[in-house]
Amino acid sequence: MSNVDIDAKIPNNVDLAGDRRLQRALEQWQPKFVRWWEDLGPAAFKRNPVYLRTAVAVGQEGWANFDHVEMPDYRWGVFLAEPEPDRRIAFGDHKGEPVWQEVPGEYRSDLRRLIVVQGDTEPASVEQQRHLSLTAPSLYDMRNLFQVNVEEGRHLWAMVYLLHRYFGRDGRQEADEMLERHSGDPDNPRILGAFNEETPDWLSFFMFTYFTDRDGKYQLASLRESAFDPLSRTCDFMLKEEAHHMFVGATGVGRVVQRTIDLMHEHDTDDVQPHGGINLDVLQKYVNFHYSVSLDLFGAETSTNAANYFAAGLKGRFKEESRDDDHQLKSVYRLVPEATDDGIGTREVTQLAALNETLRDDYTEDCQKGVDRWNRSLADAGIDFRLRLPHAGFHRDVGTFRSRHVSPDGLLLSDEEWQANASSWLPTDADRAHVQSLMVGVTEPGKMAGWVAPPSRGIHQQPVDYEYVKI
């Protein structure tokens, strides 16, 4: 039996005290997690008290408790959203049947795979970001980084909970392997490519939380529709926390844009680089990069896996129930892009076959909103430059655009044309070096690094100069 009172240590609403299986899971897995956090979690400020939000319950009041906590003492909670009475499967071949409280044997492998792929991204991003605290542009930002990190850690717990609780021995093994794969490890990489890219600087971090975490939001939202009710409820609760990550990205990029505007005005120039800022064209390159690698995460335009998952009821669409169609999608059609040697066109396929593309469309629409906000700042400042999302075919490694060169405007390019222009579309070594040169840690409360504007307000009604991390 455990020598720690797991139930008290782990806030939960899954009857941890009465569930031997889960107790054993946590007893065996928790030390491995702690070791992983120690080895591959944040590299600095490990023991500094951080003003963190901790979920202690799922209700309005419960999920946002703020206090200074040392990260190793963070209470990794296991929470499922409250069950919805008489919930029914909303789509696919089982539409209208009651949702499943246990994993049906028929879908064991598929569900496990979905959970493992989702779960693997959570510790991956912590690993990708582990050195960033050393160069945090402010205590406010450092706190946000750590908040994102601990919540990714909790999301890992959520997925591990499902694996342990519902998938037996195989599930436990998968849970262990999620701590054994490491971002960027050539021999044992994370499952998805984007999670093996390093997050070398804070601009990348903001872009990552805006674009890549947003993919996570859409994946979680489609898993929230799952007929497997515990997965649905887990994802539902994770989405609340994920919103903060989006916020960190959207406001982070926005503050960089604002600072660049301020420097452009102050020095009356478009080139703020000599003044410690980041030029708008470099920001555009970062947008191009992060948006395109995030698009890859949605998979190929047409996918039998996605169709099978949908038909089986494992993974729905974003806001499935508010969609006005038959929710089976076998005889409704849509166009998907198709790149051939002759150019970029479209072809018609069943919506069932094109679920990845549909989710990617929703994602793109969502991404555009933040870009529009950043552009409003530019317009308000009287600057003509506009940030924009590149064409879906730009810099893609998955699907119909793979191994083709497409400009941000959507033109099919020859190798030569691509080579000639790539440096104006994607961050160059020089761009990255400049951004890197700006990365200096600022640990005085209220102070900001010179490349980013202060936030408009602090966290949880605290002032911006609050001591978010006690140094």
Added chain:
Amino acid sequence: MTDQTIDFRTDPSRYRHWKLSIEPPVATLTMEVDPDGGLRSDYELKTNSYDLGVDIELHDAVERLRFEHPDVKVVVVTGGLDKIFCAGANIQMLAGATHEHKVNFCKFTNETRNSIEDATDNSRQIWIAAVNGTAAGGGYELALACDEILLVDDRSSAVSLPEIPLLAVLPGTGGLTRVVEKRHVRRDLADAFATRTEGIRGQTAIDWGLVDHLAPASGFHDLIAQRVAERAADSDRPADATGIDLTPLQRSIDGDAVEYGFVKVAIDRSTGSAAITVSAPSTDQPTTGEELQAAGAEAWLVQAVRELDDAILHLRFNETEIGTWVLRTVGAIDGVVQAETVIGADPDHWLVREVRLLWARTLKRLDVSARSLVALVEPGSCFAGTLAELVLAADRSFMLDGTWEDEDDPPPPPSMRLTAANLGWYPMSNDLSRLQTRFWGRDAAYKAAAELVGKDLLADAAARAELVTFTPDDIDWPDEIRLTLEERNSFSPDALTGMEANYRFVGPETMETKIFSRLSAWQNWIFQRPNAVGPEGALQRFGTGSRPDYDPRRV
């Protein structure tokens, strides 16, 4: 198919198609099929053609001759109609049967022919076919299962395998295999034989090796008598022993529960599975052949295996949608070991030998059943020796590591025990023990496992010895089992059957493995092809006067 439950239990007083006369040392089994006695009413069993019902009686006779008549050393099987020995399986019956019935029918008839060979080879009850008229198709295959074939030379009686030219299917009960493998007929002559509707008569049949002895009608009885006398001398069966009565099996079917004395079947339709539970004896069992003979059909070794055999057949034919059989046992390991001791202690006693051979046949029946077999080794189970064969026969096995922790008074954790029974008492159709088959090509692993004979193995030890597949603890157990059964139930039954059949029989080929794999696989393919079963195929056109219209493409 009829919706009626097919019952395999019968006895000579209820036979409609066979006459059994016993005059030790010979028994004569005469086939005289009642044309109106078919299991379905849409065909007539003319000219000694047979359906499953006819073969159920044959199967019963084969078993009874072995157990009830130790003094019968030679069995003569012959025909009771004029100029007809046996015309084989009834074509209208086959044409109207579902695919699964055809396949099950062929499997069962094959098993019965194998048991005829087993009687000759291992019980020394020697079967002679007295082919006193035409033996066509399955009729000749019945003769092929006998140890020698006597053919009447009346210028009309022939032996033939006309399936290919007439019906566009294969002879389904081992005919092709036995012609070349057992009788060593040259393959080109065998080819000529199997494509010749009218078959082969007289001296040519002798010359080609299709039959062993020939006599004119007037001398046929003398030939039979001469062969019986000669072969009876080959037999080691006792002249003075008393047989045991194979008393009617007591079985009750109540919804999804089928209950016998030591065997219980519980069907779970939601997972398409049936739990087959075999109980250990709770009383002391005979330790010598004499005691076993005195205990008769009520001895655990006899009763349990007869019940298991019947349960397997019942599930095969009457519960075709139940795709997974979960093998369980209940009782004391020592009880099982005590009960089987007699097989090791008194192996040459005629009845002890019969009992061991019956277990071997029944376990083989399990091996060739087109069902997923999952063994569960739980607290209170008794997978030892003879019953440990169930674990070794299974496609997957689960053994509980530990006990049911949540029970107020947790039972001891389960163990299993290998005995001499696992080292060769019950060979599979590949002629290897299940333990040898499990470790085919891995002599060290086999040796290590064999050295554990007599030891009680907890889950950990059983897993280390590679005797079980997975050893979940009590927390994982319910989910592991549920998920396994549900997952199994979601796969294609055909693909599972194919996979299981491929994995179960490693190692050398025997006549039996060829019949159950090569012949059956080809036959099952042919049974699906339009050339046989399509509207213009041979089975549909047979007897209509229209010729079949074949798709000429070779596949």
